[in-house]
Every structure is written in C-alpha cells, then in structure tokens.
Amino acid sequence: MTNQYVIGSAYRTLRILLAFGAVPHRFTLAEIVSSSGLEKSRVYRSLKTLEAAGFIVQGDDGRYELTRVIHFLSAAVERGRDASLVEVAAPYLDELAVTTGESVHLGALVGDHTVVLDRRESPAKVRLASVVLGQSVPLHAGAVPKAILAYVDDATCQSVLDNLANLPKYAHGTCRDADALRAELDAIRQRGYSISDGDFDASARGAGAPIFGADGIVVGGVSVGGPSFRVSAERLQAFGAMVRRAAAAISMELGFGGHATPDPAPLAPLDTVQ
Secondary structure (H helix, E strand, O other): OOOOOOOHHHHHHHHHHHHOOOOOOEEOHHHHHHHHOOOHHHHHHHHHHHHHOOOEEEOOOOOEEEOOHHHHHHHHHHHHHOHHHHHHHHHHHHHHHHHHOOEEEEEEEEOOEEEEEEEEOOOOOOOOOOOOOOOEEEOOOOHHHHHHHOOOOHHHHHHHHHOHHHOOOOOOOOOOOHHHHHHHHHHHHHHOOEEEEOOOOOOEEEEEEEEEOOOOOEEEEEEEEEEHHHOOHHHHHHHHHHHHHHHHHHHHHOOOOOOOOOOOOOOOOHHHOO
16 A cells, blocks of 8 residues: 555554355454454454444444444445436335325335335324334335335345244234245235335335346335324225335336236225325
C-alpha cells in the first residue's frame, strides 16, 4: 500500500472486516491474527473499532461475528445495482395501496434473508406496524419471505428448513415444524401466493407473491396486509390474486418471460376489498 492518501489503520481495519466473509464467519482474535498475518495489538484495535462502530459483536465464547448492520449495506447495494426493481415496482405498490387501503411492502432476496426495499403505509388509524427500510428478516415467516422461500433454490430452502429451531419465533403462528412448512411451501406454489396469518405479527394477515428476474430466478416479493379484524378470508384471497398479478407484471418488466406461478383465483368483488 503506497498511496499517500490511504489511511493505514483504516485500510487494515477494512481488511479485517472483509475476513468475516470467509466460513465460518465467526473468529477469535487469535484466528484473525493467524489468517491476516498482522500484529496482535493492531488486529485487536481494529476489532474494537469495528465493534464500536456496530459492524461486529463479540459473543460469550469470545468469537467475533458480523451484526445486522451488514444487511443495511446489502439493501443499499440492491437499491443501487438493481434500482430497477424499486422503480419498476413503484406504480404497482401505489396501485395496491390505493385499491386495498392496506400496507404494501416490497422485499428483495439477499442471501438467505429478505430485505425491505420499499413500502406504502395504510392511511387507516389501525394498521400494520411500520417496517424499517433495509430491515432484514429470515425466510420462514411473513408474506414476502415465504413467497420467496417457495421459489428459492433447493439448497437454500433446505438450509432454512434444517435451521428452523434457531430462527425467530415471532408469534404463536410462527411455523417451527419443517414438514408443516414444506407443505405450506407446496401450497404457495400451487396457488401462486403466500398467506401470512399471525405467523410474523400475531394480529395481522397478509398475502405475498414472488418476483422473478430475467433469468427466471426469484429476486424478491410484494405483499399486502392489514390487521386481522379487517382482513377476512375472502379479502385475503382477493389480496392474494392482486399481489400475484402485481408480482407477475413487475417480473415481466424486469425481463422475465416465463410462467412460474399459476393463474390466480378470480378477484373478489370490489366491496370485499375496500
């Protein structure tokens, strides 16, 4: 490193941050010293700097690991590199919000999580709790996450099913049984949209549908949801058809020309949606 404008300590600290990209993504001070070839005191100072900045945390076993801050950066990368997803989806999110009067969310698949890229909040006084843009959640619960999980590659899906016991239990309805969740994913693929009924928010119901890129790989999803007392079974079915159609239109604009999800059920009458 000979560039006079590069800060040596900052460069070293960023190098150490990048080291966490290697398996198993959790390391002791000694392990990082060994892999980096740097002096122990300098590595320690860099680790403490990263810890103070919120990028890493030290567990009870002494190992350091990345925090969720990294997912916020991932969301920024998604918005910058694939801004077309946010831009293409925007009018469909607007339409869903106006038509249903409920909260609408757009999520992107980042690794084995869903990152919230955009949203439309319901104008109703009682509505879903606001979700932070950039928030990252696992794929086992919630309308958008489950819609995505139903169409990810087999390895990613199996990894989620195998790790259910270690994933958050958000509410009483959060599925913790691999066979039951696998059956639910089959049902999602059959109808083309997911249903979230008290599995992420105990008092909420919603429907989500997957969005595909030009290569036919699932890249995200869109959902509509509201308080359970306001979302009847009929209204939920209508939401499912709506998000499925919106997701299909978004996918088409992204270059996807296939038919990965089945035709939705007929829309419910308008008065059951308002």
